[in-house]
Amino acid sequence: MSRASVFRLLPAFRRLRVAGVVLAAGLSLRAADLPDLLAERVRSCVTVEFLTENELDRQPVAVPGVCIDAQGTIILPASAIDSRIPVSRLKDFKVYRPNSSVPYAAVYLGQDALTGWHFVRAEEKLRPDLVPVTAWVRPGTPAPRLAEEVWSIGLRGKDEDFRPYFLMSRIALIEPLPQMTAVAASEIGSPSLPVFNRDGAFVGLNLNSFGQNFLLFSRQERGASVVLVNVEESSVFLLADEVLPYLGRIPRNVAGRPLSWLGVFGLEPVDPDVARFLQLENQSALVVSEALEGSPAERAGVQARDIIVALDGRPLPRFKPDQVVATYVERMVAARRPGDELALTVLRGGRRLDLKVTLGDEPRIIREADRRYFERLGFTVREFLYGDAVVRRVKQAARAGVIVEFVKSNSPAAVGGLEMDDWIREIDGRETRTYAEAIGALAAIEADQNRTEFVVLTSRGGETAVRRVKLK
Amino acid sequence: MKPATLNESRARSIIRAAAVLVLAPWLAPAPAGAAMSSGFNRLLEAVVRIDVREVTFEAGARRFVAGVGSGVILSREGLVLTNAHVASPHAVEISITLPSLERVDAQLVGWDHWTDLALIRLNLDEVRRRGLTFQPATFGDSDALYAGQTVYAVGTPYGLTRTVTRGIISNNRRYFEDNEGVRGYETGAFNTWLQTDAAINPGNSGGPLVTEDGRVVGINSRGFFGADNLGFAIPSNTARRIVDGLVEHGSITRSYIGLVPGTLQDLEHFYALALNTGLLINSVDPGSPAARAGLRGGDILLAVNGHKVDGRFPEQLPPIQNMIASLPVASTVRLTLKRGSQTLEVPVVTEKLESRVGEEWAFEKWGLGVRKVSRAYARENQLDDDTGVIVLGVQAGYPARVAGLAAGDIVTKINQQPITDLAMLKAAYERFAAKPETVLVEALRDRRISLYVLKP
Numbered sequence: 001m002s003r004a005s006v007f008r009l010l011p012a013f014r015r016l017r018v019a020g021v022v023l024a025a026g027l028s029l030r031a032a033d034l035p036d037l038l039a040e041r042v043r044s045c046v047t048v049e050f051l052t053e054n055e056l057d058r059q060p061v062a063v064p065g066v067c068i069d070a071q072g073t074i075i076l077p078a079s080a081i082d083s084r085i086p087v088s089r090l091k092d093f094k095v096y097r098p099n100s101s102v103p104y105a106a107v108y109l110g111q112d113a114l115t116g117w118h119f120v121r122a123e124e125k126l127r128p129d130l131v132p133v134t135a136w137v138r139p140g141t142p143a144p145r146l147a148e149e150v151w152s153i154g155l156r157g158k159d160e161d162f163r164p165y166f167l168m169s170r171i172a173l174i175e176p177l178p179q180m181t182a183v184a185a186s187e188i189g190s191p192s193l194p195v196f197n198r199d200g201a202f203v204g205l206n207l208n209s210f211g212q213n214f215l216l217f218s219r220q221e222r223g224a225s226v227v228l229v230n231v232e233e234s235s236v237f238l239l240a241d242e243v244l245p246y247l248g249r250i251p252r253n254v255a256g257r258p259l260s261w262l263g264v265f266g267l268e269p270v271d272p273d274v275a276r277f278l279q280l281e282n283q284s285a286l287v288v289s290e291a292l293e294g295s296p297a298e299r300a301g302v303q304a305r306d307i308i309v310a311l312d313g314r315p316l317p318r319f320k321p322d323q324v325v326a327t328y329v330e331r332m333v334a335a336r337r338p339g340d341e342l343a344l345t346v347l348r349g350g351r352r353l354d355l356k357v358t359l360g361d362e363p364r365i366i367r368e369a370d371r372r373y374f375e376r377l378g379f380t381v382r383e384f385l386y387g388d389a390v391v392r393r394v395k396q397a398a399r400a401g402v403i404v405e406f407v408k409s410n411s412p413a414a415v416g417g418l419e420m421d422d423w424i425r426e427i428d429g430r431e432t433r434t435y436a437e438a439i440g441a442l443a444a445i446e447a448d449q450n451r452t453e454f455v456v457l458t459s460r461g462g463e464t465a466v467r468r469v470k471l472k
Numbered sequence: 473m474k475p476a477t478l479n480e481s482r483a484r485s486i487i488r489a490a491a492v493l494v495l496a497p498w499l500a501p502a503p504a505g506a507a508m509s510s511g512f513n514r515l516l517e518a519v520v521r522i523d524v525r526e527v528t529f530e531a532g533a534r535r536f537v538a539g540v541g542s543g544v545i546l547s548r549e550g551l552v553l554t555n556a557h558v559a560s561p562h563a564v565e566i567s568i569t570l571p572s573l574e575r576v577d578a579q580l581v582g583w584d585h586w587t588d589l590a591l592i593r594l595n596l597d598e599v600r601r602r603g604l605t606f607q608p609a610t611f612g613d614s615d616a617l618y619a620g621q622t623v624y625a626v627g628t629p630y631g632l633t634r635t636v637t638r639g640i641i642s643n644n645r646r647y648f649e650d651n652e653g654v655r656g657y658e659t660g661a662f663n664t665w666l667q668t669d670a671a672i673n674p675g676n677s678g679g680p681l682v683t684e685d686g687r688v689v690g691i692n693s694r695g696f697f698g699a700d701n702l703g704f705a706i707p708s709n710t711a712r713r714i715v716d717g718l719v720e721h722g723s724i725t726r727s728y729i730g731l732v733p734g735t736l737q738d739l740e741h742f743y744a745l746a747l748n749t750g751l752l753i754n755s756v757d758p759g760s761p762a763a764r765a766g767l768r769g770g771d772i773l774l775a776v777n778g779h780k781v782d783g784r785f786p787e788q789l790p791p792i793q794n795m796i797a798s799l800p801v802a803s804t805v806r807l808t809l810k811r812g813s814q815t816l817e818v819p820v821v822t823e824k825l826e827s828r829v830g831e832e833w834a835f836e837k838w839g840l841g842v843r844k845v846s847r848a849y850a851r852e853n854q855l856d857d858d859t860g861v862i863v864l865g866v867q868a869g870y871p872a873r874v875a876g877l878a879a880g881d882i883v884t885k886i887n888q889q890p891i892t893d894l895a896m897l898k899a900a901y902e903r904f905a906a907k908p909e910t911v912l913v914e915a916l917r918d919r920r921i922s923l924y925v926l927k928p
Contacts, residue, residue: 266920271876274923277912289921305914305921349888393854426770429742429812455742457770462854464755464769466734468742 037200078116110251138201152189178328187233209234261362263295310345378411383435416469426457511686518609521569529841532867542627542679550594554678582718585657612687614707627679639670672703726797727822730760751783775808839870875924885914
């Protein structure tokens, strides 16, 4: 008899366990009490610490992570690192075990586009002390159900030696968002740490907690509505089936390339009323706001206002809330590789059209852009990217100049009126066609100690302005 | 911070009035000395209080709001000058309280939000029937004003009729432009303002700024809230020009070429210009006549139809803008430009200046208040064209809100038809009102296209 069927046959036993009764020997796994389960499973958990370095300072970041294999590979949630930060600015990765202040060296491996996970690998001497989370996978474990008990682990901060602690609750809700996601009745552990059932089997991985609505009463305010997010602990987790198949997606390179690309902007879901109006029963649909210039979608004939009703011939499923279906499509794209085909069925002017898109590799994104900080001038510029033209509503042919990425407060650039995201099109009256031209011009200005000022033509919100930066 | 306009809702005015009355005994100023001139006393007989009820569409329905302002009688024909933000085409009821405290109805003759001026006309039949009398004011020369000159503001601050405050001209050529300064309409591009420290409060709007002999030299209009007596008035010489145009045509027509000027102050050296030459073109509106003619941000405008321009300082910009605006619509203007080391002659064909604020309306059974997208709004927001209407507001529990539309959305299509003008939307609404059927709506929010259904 498989373990799964034993489970199903023994509902009474489970109730007993809840009451804290330790079962008889012979069912050793289930019999082990929670303190022992906790002590073992803590060995899959770590805290990863690193620095993000910017123009002026370094910001330390510490996030819990989970070990996934014998090579000391650790995954961190997407939110651990701002997606715009270039990899070159991520420094000094270290790994700490729970209850320890001893740092171990680690390297950053990159981000996976589908799961959003960042992968880090710990140095060899730490590896024997780590237990991959897969060790707690019990084949045949049924997916957790509503009202079932689940527990996970919380990790305190560095000042408390990353002390682990125990949290437990019951599943209140399971919903495809579009991945199967469970929400517990209260917090069960730190984000990105593993979740276990009462028997200690791996059943999921914590996500960041959802915001919760509260009414805040005070002497001055009568019940002002606020949303609170517990950033240290989460009550939300991905079910194991949404985690285990993807653990092997370790990026081949630190940039996470290739990134499969469809090239549409603004996929807006239709609500059930609109779907019914369009005679789409029991399914969802997405309006394409823009097919980006030169993108795979545009090449395949996708147009603005097309209503996507099916992918690969399968109608888009209906999710709650409506906008989840946009994430569903994004994941369908991210799960493929450049060169793969994606068949779209769209409604256009009442007709159904089948379009075959050959996915491309996404143009350079912000974290990959070349950039340079000019300390004397007090600002950083980066190359003008594909996405910059999209945001500024200009043709790709108009790509030129550089984008202001950072302005140091009270610096000459700041006093001269430059702001983040300004598009610099001319320097000292000369058009700057390429990044190299702009960098050359700015470097010459920075190096020239006799320079008293320079003038740039910037564009902001579609409006240009001449700005003078005084250096003396 | 930009100075705010100064009309006043009645509810607020009562509260503020009470507070001011309590404080009055301690704050009473020292007496001015000798009696006021006869001219000044005559002027007091020409200042009126204006009560306006106007329609708004922000609630997703027609709603009415009341405001109080001031005005000055211009002529025996009963013309009264006030601010555009006091009396606008949104006014549905205007009543004027004469110095004799008698109330008379009035009608809007025309308005010009660019200079924040409006002209209304007393109902003369009613005036005669009731045997009422009034005095027109005498105008002075605002160009002759000097900083430090004593002036008085007369009006109805916080609803307090016939209030006189005293101050000096603090600056006689103040520049500020406000893209949404008059109820969301643009103002200040074509005139400079008089700045005074005569106390100007909400409700003073539209009242006169006068010299000691009672001549009107300005129309009080704006102030910095929270500042001590930083008030602004439209110079009377500007007002006289606008009044003539409004009397003749009911509106002021201006030309537009799409230049956004900047000041050349401290930049002449960089552009290798002689002193007192040129106007910096900071930006060129996309799709405008200037853009089509090839003008670019960073060009220097040296002359307009051969007339040299000098735009070193901010207060020099309005006269240059006004010179361009005063050209006939659809005429060719010859611009002399400096670009790098080149000097160019560029012909540009003017078009009619339009406000960013389009026509407004409410579709009450939908619970939807809208404003037509104007060409200026489309340019400002980088829209493809002026198709569509902007949602001003939706009413809870009504179809538009239930469908998910929200203020700021741009409704572009209805039942698959692009909304090219408001009449087209009104026709669709009439069909819905006559025979309620589900309507499919397409709208933009931050460039994202969504579909909605309005259900009966």
